[in-house]
Each structure stands twice: as C-alpha cells, then as structure tokens.
Amino acid sequence: MISWISPNHIAVMIPILFVCGAIVVAIVAVIIHGRNKDLEHKERIAAMEKGIQLPEPKIVVKPVYSARRAWALVFLGIGLGLTIGLWGVHGAQGGVWGFLPMFIGAGLLAAAILDKREYEERQQRGE
Numbered sequence: 001m002i003s004w005i006s007p008n009h010i011a012v013m014i015p016i017l018f019v020c021g022a023i024v025v026a027i028v029a030v031i032i033h034g035r036n037k038d039l040e041h042k043e044r045i046a047a048m049e050k051g052i053q054l055p056e057p058k059i060v061v062k063p064v065y066s067a068r069r070a071w072a073l074v075f076l077g078i079g080l081g082l083t084i085g086l087w088g089v090h091g092a093q094g095g096v097w098g099f100l101p102m103f104i105g106a107g108l109l110a111a112a113i114l115d116k117r118e119y120e121e122r123q124q125r126g127e
Contacts, residue, residue: 065111065116074105075101077105079099079101082097
C-alpha cells in the first residue's frame with residue numbers, strides 16, 4: 001500500500017470517486033445519445049433532399065412483464081446477497097433480514113409470470 005495515504009483517507013475517497021465516476025458516465029451517455037440523434041436527423045434530411053422514400057421508424061414496445069422480471073431478479077439478487085452476508089457476520093438472526101428483498105423479488109416474479117400469461121393470451125386473440 002502507498003505509505004503516505006492513510007486507510008481513513010482511502011475509505012473517504014472510495015464513495016467520492018464512485019459518485020464522480022457515475023456522474024461522468026451519465027454525462028458521456030447523454031453526449032453520445034445526442035450525437036446519435038443528430039446523425040440520425042442529418043441522415044434523414046439528406047435522404048429527403050435526394051427524394052428517397054423514408055421508411056417509417058420502428059416503434060419497439062416492450063411488454064410490461066419484462067420490466068417486472070428484471071426488477072424481480074434484482075431484488076432476488078440483493079436479498080440473496082444480504083442473506084448470505086448477514087448470515088455469515090451475525091448468524092441466523094442477522095441473515096433473516098435478507099429475506100425481505102427476496103420476498104419482494106418473488107412477488108414481482110409472480111406478477112411478471114401472470115402478466116406474461118395475460119400478454120400471450122391477448123396476442124393469441126389478436127388484441
């Protein structure tokens with residue numbers, strides 16, 4: 001380890017660097033998204049000037065259950081991690097707290113399964 005930096009300073013710097021890194025990632029994502037939109041607009045304008053027929057933009061609609069399923073997996077993972085971590089440190093009494101996010105994740109997963117069934121039934125009926 002670097003001798004002139006104390007562990008307390010490193011412990012303070014980790015969250016600060018994490019937040020700064022997240023802000024930088026967000027700024028870069030916004031800039032890249034803006035440039036992609038700008039290029040898309042320039043391409044469409046150039047096609048219009050040449051008289052080329054423009055295709056209709058594709059509209060992608062995600063089913064509702066996909067977002068619930070994603071959140072369910074996140075909560076299940078957090079709950080499992082908390083259960084294992086707290087069980088290792090505090091024993092069974094501490095590990096019980098990890099079940100709370102796991103049950104939330106299980107409920108979201110059940111809702112996603114029901115939504116998927118309903119969505120597939122509507123697709124078969126042609127709605």
